[in-house]
Amino acid sequence: MFFGLPLHPLVVHAAVVCLPLAALGTILMAFWPAAARRLWPAVLFVATVALIAVPLSVSSGETLADTVGENALIEAHEEQGEQVLPFAIVLWLAALGLSLATRFMGHGRHSPHEGTRPRWYVGAMIVLAILALVGGVGGTVAMVRAGHSGAETVWSK
Template identity: 30%
Template sequence: MFEEFMGIPAHPLLLHAAVVFVPLLALLTIGYAFVALIRPHTRWVLGLLALAAPVSALLAKLSGDAFFERLRSANRVTPEFLPKLEAHQEFGDITLWATIGLAIVALALVRFVPPRAVATSTTDGESTTAGTGRALTLSLQVLSLVAAGVVLYYVFRTGDSGAKAVWEGQ
């Protein structure tokens, strides 16, 4: 199913969606977490990217697995080249899981961090819910930075290992 499209291996076609959507998710998650001014304008975009990026990473992974099996079953992979492809496959697996984690953080940001600054205070001047909200926002900001950094690192490593595998040949 994920092997080819109109006679062309599907993996080179599908991976471009992941190459676009996953880094966009990482950058917009960081922007949403730290720049309150853009939150009202990017809330739905971030939510949609949090759904599209993991799907695109999954499609890239599934098509890559099918492509790898096709090459292996046709004996088009030399034993010296096999470790490079397996390393690329492992990076792709990690990228998928990291993207899912980032998507969860992004959806938590959309759900729990208000698009506009909300000033809540009690009658005696203390703000109890604002303190809880600030702690949650701060936690999600830290998580978004870490998750986005991990995703961007693995997108780069996956792409780099795949490009080297293609251009260095068998």
């Protein structure tokens, strides 16, 4: 409880805002190098907040479910909420990889490191772009599904 309110709805809103925002930023970084050079610190920060907020949301949701009691709607919501974390981890790894590539390898055109990049660089960037898409799109879809089932749980009573 936080000032008499259950912690779950408060923590969930951090995840609901940060995960899609991190997804958008990470995907932009993967496909638009000029954006990566400007956005990487903010995107990595927001992705980190999302990565922390998602398991806190699951944990606080389990505590709230113990308080209000289990039913079929709550169980479905819990299952869908638990599906968000793997995508959040993938998204964070993509944001971290792209941030490191931007910071230390000069991701993008007109980079001072352009001629000195190792052979594996292009392959790594393709893998990071795929991870950004999978984590970003998958995480956002999983978050929307979990949020919808949570809203149904609250408003169906």
